[in-house]
Structures are given as structure tokens and as C-alpha cells.
Amino acid sequence: MKKVAQQIGRYKKDAFACIGLTALEVIMEILLPFITALIIDNGLEAGDLPAIYRYGALMVVMAFLSLFFGATAGKFAASASSGFAANLREAIYSNIQTFSFSNIDKFSVPGLVTRMTTDITNVQMAFMMIIRVAVRAPLNLVFSFAMCMIINVRMSLTFLIAVVFLVVVLGTIMVTTLKIFNQVFRKYDDLNASVQENISAIRVVKAFVREKFENSKFAKASDSLYDLSVKAEGLLAFNSPAMMIAVYFCIIMVSWMGAHFIVDGSLSTGDLTSLFSYIMSLLMSLMMLSMVVVMISMSMASIRRIEEVLDEVPDLHDPEDPVMEVPDGRIDFNHVDFSYKHGSGKNALTDIDLHIAAGETIGVIGGTGSGKSSLVNLICRLYDVDEGSVCVGGLDVRSYDMEALRDQVSVVLQKNTLFSGTILENLRWGDPDATREECIEACKAACADEFIDRMPDGYDTRIERGGANVSGGQKQRLCIARALLKKPKVLILDDSTSAVDTATDAKIRAAFAEKIPGTTKIIIAQRISSVESADRILVLDEGRIDGFDTHENLLKTNAIYQEIYGSQVKGGGDFDQPA
Known part of the structure; x- marks a missing residue:
């Protein structure tokens, strides 16, 4: 990871700017349901129209601030991730230029191409999600839960049941799919090798009328990649049902308990409305985190393959005090x-x-x-x-x-x-x-x-x-x-x-x-x-x-x-x- 992380280089500033702006965006979004509760309790139920205008104007300002922070963070995220990917490609390419023939013999040409295309694209996407979503989701989760605790401690504890359930399900899925993704990238190498060999020798293929054989060989490599990809994506598909179970469980529990608290007078209608917003925010944050984990799982396999090239040390080295001129052709x-x-x-x-x-x-x-x-x-x-x-x-x-x-x-x-x-x-x-x-x-x-x-x-x-x-x-x-x-x-x-x-x-x-x-x-x-x-x-x-x-x-x-x-x-x- 260290050598890969070093390639962020001058784009560190963009990455940190994205993180800071994302945090400000989250704060604005977390405060919006709280303002909504004030409009309901202090404006609508109290019949205070000026209060509604004041809180409404405040909501509009906060919404525009959230939009500005989010758009600017997205711009910095794109700059940082694209720059990181460009630096990685340059680092790999530069290191390949120093390889001796014996170093090059260790890596297949299709394998190097896959590393500089598919693998780096995966790392780029994962890095963008880390500085954007992986900052946004945990902050959203923590702030949403904190606001729920402020509104009603007893109802907030029901969220922990949903959180534990999601962590267990998503964690199991991630561990399983990581192993499959390691195999998927090796299959990408085989697919690239089949394509490269066929295209570079297309005249020979046509001269010997071997198109059917080459099609069969490509189909075999493609089907193998398809089977593994379906297996991985099939497991990842359980994310959404697990998420829905947690969401509906929380909605039912909050509705049932909230009705009792409103009847008892210990909870206002505005607070219950805010709780529903925070529930959805909290659970969506978990969903976003699961997506980040999926992307990181894929990128970890790619990072290891990239590191293999960056860590490869040329077998041949110049001596400490090299001779710079060849006397003759003996x-x-x-x-x-x-x-x-x-x-x-x-x-x-x-x-x-x-x-x-x-x-x-x-x-x-x-x-x-x-x-x-x-x-x-x-x-x-x-x-x-x-x-x-x-x-x-x-x-x-x-x-x-x-x-x-x-x-x-x-x-x-x-x-x-x-x-x-x-x-x-x-x-x-x-x-x-x-x-x-x-x-x-x-x-x-x-x-x-x-x-x-x-x-x-x-x-x-x-x-x-x-x-x-x-x-x-x-x-x-x-x-x-x-x-x-x-x-x-x-x-x-x-x-x-x-x-x-x-x-x-x-x-x-x-x-x-x-x-x-x-x-x-x-x-x-x-x-x-x-x-x-x-x-x-x-x-x-x-x-x-x-x-x-x-x-x-x-x-x-x-x-x-x-x-x-x-x-x-x-x-x-x-x-x-x-x-």
C-alpha cells in the first residue's frame, strides 16, 4: 500500500480539500431535518407564520450551502482521483522501462496491460469513493445517530439492532467476494492474452482458417470471466434485500414506539418526523459504506497486482563508478x-x-x-x-x-x-x-x-x-x-x-x-x-x-x-x- 499511496503526490491537497468540504456538506444535511422539526413544532402547530418563513429561509440557505460544498468536493475528488491514476500509470511505465529482459519475462504483456488499465481504473474509483463516500457515510452515520439520541434515547437503541444485522450480513458478503475478485483479475489477464495474440497474428489465423478455433478459445476465456463475475455480483446482490429488511424494521419500530410516545406526550410530531429522516440517513450511510467496502475489496486485489510491478527491482544495475566509454569492438x-x-x-x-x-x-x-x-x-x-x-x-x-x-x-x-x-x-x-x-x-x-x-x-x-x-x-x-x-x-x-x-x-x-x-x-x-x-x-x-x-x-x-x-x-x- 505504501508505494501505491506515495503516487498521490501533489494531489494530496485536492484530496484533503474534498474531505473537508464533504464534512461541511454532511453537517448541512444533518441540520436540515432538525430545522424541519422546528417548522412543524414551532411554526405549523403553533400557527406562527413568521417562524415558518424564518426557518424556511434558513433551510434554503443551508440547502444551497450543501449543494455548493458537495459540488466543490466532487470537483476536488475528480481531480485527486484522476491525478492519482495518472501518477500510478507513469510510475508503472517508468519502472517497466528499467526492467531487464529477465524482469519482463516474469510478467506477461497482457498482465501488464491489465494492470495499467483495469486495475488502475479500479484503484481510481476506490480512491474517489474513499475521499468522498467513505468520509460522507461515517460522518452521516455518526451525526444521524447522535441527533436520534438527542431526540429520544430509547428509540435510538432500536437502530443498533439493524446496524448489527447489516454489519454481519455485509461483512460475510465482503469476505467471500474478495476471494472471487482475486480470481476475476487473473481471468482478465487470460482474456487480454487471447485478444492480443489473435490480433497480432490475425494474418496467420486467416491463412490457416483458424477463426472458429480462436473464437472458441476467446469464448472459453470470456465464459470463465462471466461465471466468476456472476458469482461475485450474485453475492453482492444480497446487499439490497438486507438493506430493505433493516430499513423496514426500523420504520415499523419507530412508528410503533413513536405512536406510544406521542400519545404519552413525551415526543412531538416534529421530532418523530425528524427521526424518520435520520433513520433513512443512517441506514443509507450503511448502504454507502457497503458499496465502499465492495469497491475497496475489488481494489485491494488490483493494488496487490500494481505493487508487484512497482516493487519489482531491476536485475541489472550500473556499478558505482561506471565506465562511460567503450574503447573498441573486442x-x-x-x-x-x-x-x-x-x-x-x-x-x-x-x-x-x-x-x-x-x-x-x-x-x-x-x-x-x-x-x-x-x-x-x-x-x-x-x-x-x-x-x-x-x-x-x-x-x-x-x-x-x-x-x-x-x-x-x-x-x-x-x-x-x-x-x-x-x-x-x-x-x-x-x-x-x-x-x-x-x-x-x-x-x-x-x-x-x-x-x-x-x-x-x-x-x-x-x-x-x-x-x-x-x-x-x-x-x-x-x-x-x-x-x-x-x-x-x-x-x-x-x-x-x-x-x-x-x-x-x-x-x-x-x-x-x-x-x-x-x-x-x-x-x-x-x-x-x-x-x-x-x-x-x-x-x-x-x-x-x-x-x-x-x-x-x-x-x-x-x-x-x-x-x-x-x-x-x-x-x-x-x-x-x-x-
Whole structure:
């Protein structure tokens, strides 16, 4: 709760203003039935018309004051709750930006989306009710009961029976529904996951005619959420009948006892009228409190989920005195062991001892799951090793400032991502200050200029979200150009030319040799033609080094490389080359 409450920040003043104004609103409302009793007893029954005017005018003034206090309190409540929600979203988003890949792996993307939407909305509504209704209802209850005690102590005691009854019933409902709401929010994650997966892969769904299956999967998640929601709301529905029982019990008791007291002369008609008003005010306050408890019950589940994100501490930290400059592109793996879950015993990489000189071009090849992507993720410190060390420029990557290191280690990952905006705006992710001419040069090196020039607006053509309006090969070339704009000391291409033909792939590699000769280049590929011209080729098998030599030597000595070469070249050629 503490970290969540801290996000109220500068909106504390609005929250306290709302509480104060709500208290004044309640005082005005509590005094109105008392004035009504005076009008009846001192005005109507006494036949005193001026008294009726005086008390009537006072009631009008108090009603307008109550309206003013209530409207102003509502305005402050809206400001405080909306600001609180905005601060929470910013805090969660900022913390997510500091996460390493291992931190992000703990939370599903749909789970994070639910936390920033549904969960924060629940907390926002609960906070508004706390500073508005949760202040108003208890004050109303206490003041109403105090006024009842002033009017008639014996009749006021009957309210306690109704209060005890409501507390027991509502308390039982709240405890039960809280457990159900915890499950409901987990089901929201499943529903969001189903929607996100379907929409992001809609082309695949349609290509394989799997709409019925996806509809069935979504319906299953939706029905599960429906069943739990109905169960929770069904229990909450008992609030209203329990409230009505308490209200009618009090009305009957006050009517019966009040009649006796009026006959005895110990109670006036005006006092009895006031008692009925205070009864309804008191019981409605209990009803409002039950609504607050429901909302708080829902929000407690949401608060715990929000706190999980806010409390998550990034696995990777900058050292106390970080190195701010990478000397060169040398890369050394010194007997490295790495697993995605530390201590699990399931290594993605085992005993990797590898030394690459600055400016070398290294090809990396191996089967699926052999550890190729894991290897390059360690170079730019997206993860930390379990054992051994990874050095760039002769220094352990853990001694660098992470931003400085990643500025000099440019990575084009397997999954290429473009953002909504123009081509130029996407390219300038690599260098925000890059000139148009520099962007064009980078595109020429990545062989992206040929299709950009054919676009209606050239470099000002708008890219849709996720790069939906460009092909896979075009997206890859734009991402390579973006990486080149960083002018890195190390360039990593993680299977990032898989969607381009071999002729274009060869042009890109030739441009690398010409444009960035001093940059260390690591090219992960599935096809021999992409790596055979590299200075050396690394062959990985099940997270271990199986071979590290030139293309010619590996063809003579390495069985895995021979098998890959044979299947691709002798077995019929690359996908766009003749057999």
C-alpha cells in the first residue's frame, strides 16, 4: 500500500480539500431535518407564520450551502482521483522501462496491460469513493445517530439492532467476494492474452482458417470471466434485500414506539418526523459504506497486482563508478555459463570461451535452440551471466554504464520492430541528431533506398504501427539502417536478413565491409551463404561451442557445419538460388 499511496503526490491537497468540504456538506444535511422539526413544532402547530418563513429561509440557505460544498468536493475528488491514476500509470511505465529482459519475462504483456488499465481504473474509483463516500457515510452515520439520541434515547437503541444485522450480513458478503475478485483479475489477464495474440497474428489465423478455433478459445476465456463475475455480483446482490429488511424494521419500530410516545406526550410530531429522516440517513450511510467496502475489496486485489510491478527491482544495475566509454569492438567470452532462470540448472549456454578481435566479421550458425540469440544478448548486457564474464573493449560489460555500452553495441534482433511515424523518424531512433543525408547513406548501405525511393512520399512516408504497411524484408532493411546510424563499435545481426534474397544479403554484407570496416560484426544466420564470407564462423550446438574457424576449415573438420552445408548447397541450393 505504501508505494501505491506515495503516487498521490501533489494531489494530496485536492484530496484533503474534498474531505473537508464533504464534512461541511454532511453537517448541512444533518441540520436540515432538525430545522424541519422546528417548522412543524414551532411554526405549523403553533400557527406562527413568521417562524415558518424564518426557518424556511434558513433551510434554503443551508440547502444551497450543501449543494455548493458537495459540488466543490466532487470537483476536488475528480481531480485527486484522476491525478492519482495518472501518477500510478507513469510510475508503472517508468519502472517497466528499467526492467531487464529477465524482469519482463516474469510478467506477461497482457498482465501488464491489465494492470495499467483495469486495475488502475479500479484503484481510481476506490480512491474517489474513499475521499468522498467513505468520509460522507461515517460522518452521516455518526451525526444521524447522535441527533436520534438527542431526540429520544430509547428509540435510538432500536437502530443498533439493524446496524448489527447489516454489519454481519455485509461483512460475510465482503469476505467471500474478495476471494472471487482475486480470481476475476487473473481471468482478465487470460482474456487480454487471447485478444492480443489473435490480433497480432490475425494474418496467420486467416491463412490457416483458424477463426472458429480462436473464437472458441476467446469464448472459453470470456465464459470463465462471466461465471466468476456472476458469482461475485450474485453475492453482492444480497446487499439490497438486507438493506430493505433493516430499513423496514426500523420504520415499523419507530412508528410503533413513536405512536406510544406521542400519545404519552413525551415526543412531538416534529421530532418523530425528524427521526424518520435520520433513520433513512443512517441506514443509507450503511448502504454507502457497503458499496465502499465492495469497491475497496475489488481494489485491494488490483493494488496487490500494481505493487508487484512497482516493487519489482531491476536485475541489472550500473556499478558505482561506471565506465562511460567503450574503447573498441573486442569481444571476449571467458568460460561463460548462462541460464534464463538462475539456479535452475538448465543452462542456455555452457562453458563459452570465445575471443573476437575488433573489426572482425563473425558468423554464428547452429540449430534452433542452440543458444545463438542468448550469446549475443549477453554482449549488450540484456542479461547477466551466471558464471564467467563477457568483456567488450577489454572490460567486463558489468563495469560499463549500461546506456553507454548499448550505444556502442547496436543490435538488430530477430523480431524487427518499427514504430508509428515516418521512415525518417524510425531511422532516427539510431541517432536522434542524424541529418537526412546520413539517413540516406545508412539506407543505401542496408539496401533500403531502392524501395524507399519508390514510395510516394519517400523518406517522409508514414509507417503504420508495427510496420504493418511494409514487407518483412523491407522492415529488416530499415532496422539495419537504423542500427548503422548509431555508428557502433559492435554490430549484431540476429538472423535479421532472413527475409531478404541472397543477392541483397550479399550487397548488405559488402556495404558493411566498405562503410564500417572497424566495427566488429556478428551475423547470426540460418543459411550458409550469409556467413561463409565471414572471417570466422562459430558453430553452436545445445549451448556449447562445436566449432570456431573459417568456412574452408569447418567444411573439412566440423560435422554439424558439413551437414548444414550439404543440406543447403548440395541438397538444392538456397531458397532463391538455382540448384
